[in-house]
Amino acid sequence: MNKLEKYRKEANMSQEKLSEISGVSRNTISQIERGIHTNVTRSVMKNLSVALDKTIEDIFFN
Numbered sequence: 001m002n003k004l005e006k007y008r009k010e011a012n013m014s015q016e017k018l019s020e021i022s023g024v025s026r027n028t029i030s031q032i033e034r035g036i037h038t039n040v041t042r043s044v045m046k047n048l049s050v051a052l053d054k055t056i057e058d059i060f061f062n
Contacts, residue, residue, distance in 0.1 A: 003059050005033040007052045022051035 001009075008018050008029075015033075019026040024047050031037035032048075045056045052059065 002033055002035065003062070004029070004048065004052075007054055007059060008033075011052055013052075018048070018051055022047040024048055 008015070011018075013021075015026045015029045018024070018029055022029075024044050028037060028044065029048070032040060040060065042056075045060055049056045049059055
């Protein structure tokens with residue numbers, strides 16, 4: 001489990017709900033969580049971090 005998945009589950013949020021809140025496609029979220037999509041743009045990182053109320057660093061770099 002990567003940090004995106006960890007924080008999403010801690011927020012009791014489905015991939016679909018995170019997608020709705022962040023504007024990032026559910027498919028992209030799934031690929032990031034599975035480690036398939038590793039070239040994540042800064043805007044996607046920002047949208048996901050805002051939706052989960054975490055910093056970009058917390059989710060993607062620590």
